[in-house]
Amino acid sequence: MKDKFAFQQQCLFSLCFENSSTPGYLTEKLIQAAAAQTIPIYWGDTHLQGNIESSGGGVNTKAPVYAHNFHNTQSLIEYIRHIDTNDEAKLNMLKEPLFLDAGHKAYFDKTLQTFLLSIMEQPYEKSFRRGRACLRLFEEQRYKNYMRVLGIFKKAKQHLAALKSYKFI
Template identity: 35%
Template sequence: MSKSKTGISNKQQKKIWFTDFYKGFDPLDNYLYHLLKRHYELVLDPENPDYLIYSCYSRNFLKYQNSLRIYYTGENLVPDFNLCDYAIGFHYVDFEHRYLRFPNFAMLRDQVEKLTLPKNHTLTNLKNKEYFCNFIYANSQADPARDDFFDILGTYKSISSPGKHRNNSTMDVGERFENDWMYTKLSFQSKCKFTIAFENSSSPGYTTEKLMHAYISNSIPIYWGNPEATKDFNPQSFINCHDFGSFEEVVKKVQEIDENDELALKILNEPPFRNNITPFNLREETLEKFLLSIFDQDPKMAFRRPQFGTTQNYEKESYSRYFKAEETGYSALKRLLKFIVNTPQTKTK
């Protein structure tokens, strides 16, 4: 920490808070907090923060009328700039200085750094693979394309599915969001020649950790999701389902690679990024610069969302729709409980 001769920090104090993140999110221990802490003395203020960083799993951010709002999403959602001042997401959006495309996998810096490590896979490595292909998912509400491909590829060879969804294996890869779930998953993927790396939905820009996990576990990715994934990744380093007219054609390509060790090794030894250089938009310094451009301003001067006119009505209506519905549901539950408590119980003989 930078300190003056008196021992007092020279860092500017910033009052911040996080809301509407996933269950188990820790405001004191997360990537954005630690990144900002390098530059500022952070004070967590859940009541009246100057800067509010919020996500997509609730609507509590609407209660913070006077806070500068920064929206972050790890889901396939486009930011609503009527309700936020700045946003960080997946999509290829050009909205002046108010938006940064920084996919969620880019925050897993220890894993991103592995993507540029030298590759030297040998025939021995390939022959030591214990399984043909893996399919590791818990979410059963994804685009049907994911299950469709699982079934079609399964007509060629058996696929190992140790996750909760479409489970056909007794192997334990851990529960999602447990402390070690990601690493037990990667350990199993490393034993597989191919990985079905399908997103839960398809949209330009929406690339999560699934493709990266196949790479760093040294498994050939069969990818579907972001039709423009080659803007970030080397097209020679994975099987891109979006290059084919049907999943049947993809399976033919998988079979061709599966039966040709030289071709499989060529793909495995390709760098994930073009020229083995991390793209600018996936570098930590890019996110850091974006955040500093916000936090270095006085919060009132950094406001960008419109606060008057029709936009003000839009925000009020958003608040009303969400919280009135919540209050209505709570009131109905109270009435039901009161009815149960006050209703005489009929004795049975």
């Protein structure tokens, strides 16, 4: 798909299933679905449910449909059908903000700005994240690999020459 976001914007619901249901494991799926103004059907981080909401920050558990809230797939499907056929339920879910804390945008903007400025404003010599020592080790390893491959080619060329002298080729 060339443009996932444009596709999602055409849908009322977005399936947002993480690769695992692990506390603290939250990827872009939920955020992208909410940004496309769809109702996310979310399965994944069980820590989002209740704990963060009661702490006054984080993800609003009223914005997505949490698959973990349902005892089986059939009851989840029935709830989705209810939302799909009930305009008031649809509007209520779509009006819910994904994040509970009002300052999240300013926080993310400031964090991103600080991160990017720290990269762009530092001297070139200090911009290597792994440091010069790691860069040198990387270059040495690359050279060793090159020499190993070169040695394989030389041996193959010698074997080919030997085979030609026996008139096999």
